[in-house]
Amino acid sequence: MTKMSRYILVCLLLLTWSSVVFAAQPALVQISTIDALLGGMYDGVTTIGDLKQHGDLGIGTFDGLDGEMVVVDGQVFRVPADGHVMPVSDNETTPFASVTRFAPTRHLSLEQGTDLAAFTAQMDKIMGSPNLFCAFKVEGLFKHVRTRSVPKQNKPYPPLVEVVKHQPVFEMDNVRGVLVGFYCPPFVKGVNVPGYHLHFLSADQQQGGHVLAFDVEQATVALQPLHRFTLLLPQGGDFSTMDLERDRGAELEKVEK
Secondary structure (H helix, E strand, O other), rough: OOHHHHHHHHHHHHHHHHHHHHHHHHHHEEOHHHHHHHOOOOOOOEEEEHHHOOOOOEEEOOOOOOOEEEEEEEEEEEEEEOOOOOOOOOOOEEOOOOEEEOOHHHHHHHEOOOOOHHHHHHHHHHHOOOEEEEEEEEEEEEEEEEEEEEOOOOOOOHHHHHHHHHHOOOEEEEEEEEEEEEEEEEHHOOOOEEEEEEEEEOOOOOOOOEEEEEEEEEEEEEEEEOOOEEEEEOOOOHHOOOOOOOOHHHHHHHHHH
């Protein structure tokens, strides 16, 4: 083997090693964009089975906007408009979801009385930078949790800001369960939800939904900073012809609150 051949071989090995290391880093994997969902693209584009190949913790919704999705420990649950939680089969589909392979790097206890605002302020300090993604899992006893879901829609689909005008809201007191979700940086506006986005599932798997408020009695939080973001866009269909230049920031504010 010539000196040049050895040099090329070493370079190829280094490139291969760096690619493997990079690919092994955890990522937030997302199906479609939040602006597409806001615009009424509710047709499922990815099966739940395929989604689970990308992560074991996450949030999202289902075909036809049929309820809120909670992914915990590799299991996928639907919180429909009637509030009765149910597990979801692998052949169902999602128009929008975010998942990761959860491997937390830090654990800490939350003080009694921690609410959503206090939680986000504390996590802001712990993360240190607003420019990274982060996954969260908060487990424990909650004095109170307020969630919402969304009713399944029929075509022609209305925009999401109209759907949430009729959203059911659920109030839970002294409930054990888990909050899961993500922090996304400001630069993903239009792609995902900037800031914190959490969903809840009770320990008995009977209640849950998109988190509007909570108050901790006793809970711990596990978190995982994420330095990779993978966006999987729908192939063809309505997505290819949607107007995605429109600024839907005001709509998102109404939908998330």
